[in-house]
Amino acid sequence: SILLREEFDESLLRKELEDLGISGPVLHVTNPWYYRSKNTDTWIKIGESDNIDENFPVSWETTKLENGQYEVMGLMHVFVKSGNVEKGIARQNIVEITVKN
Numbered sequence: 001s002i003l004l005r006e007e008f009d010e011s012l013l014r015k016e017l018e019d020l021g022i023s024g025p026v027l028h029v030t031n032p033w034y035y036r037s038k039n040t041d042t043w044i045k046i047g048e049s050d051n052i053d054e055n056f057p058v059s060w061e062t063t064k065l066e067n068g069q070y071e072v073m074g075l076m077h078v079f080v081k082s083g084n085v086e087k088g089i090a091r092q093n094i095v096e097i098t099v100k101n
Contacts, residue, residue: 002062004033004046005055006074006093013078020089024082031056031076038069038096046072065099072097 008029017023030050034043047058056074074093079086 002060004058004060004072004074006031006076007055008052008076016089016091017080022080022082022087022089024080026078027081027086028079029076031074033058033060034073034075035060035070038071043073062099063101065101067100068098070097070099071095
């Protein structure tokens with residue numbers, strides 16, 4: 001079992017929002033996690049977390065997977081109140097892992 005986590009960097013987020021011309025308070029942040037076998041197209045959802053304080057933890061049970069190379073993607077979604085409109089952005093973070101059961 002693996003505990004997936006991803007850090008939330010608020011200063012980097014503010015810079016990215018500024019570069020996109022988006023300002024306003026952050027309403028909600030969520031981070032769904034996905035995996036796929038390396039060199040395949042389809043992502044399979046592992047789980048999702050909105051727990052910023054614990055770095056969006058999601059447990060992933062890998063013992064039923066075949067041995068081999070996989071990719072894991074965290075797809076952080078940030079929703080901001082910009083004027084009277086809610087806007088969302090997403091950033092992906094993909095890492096390669098090897099499963100050996």
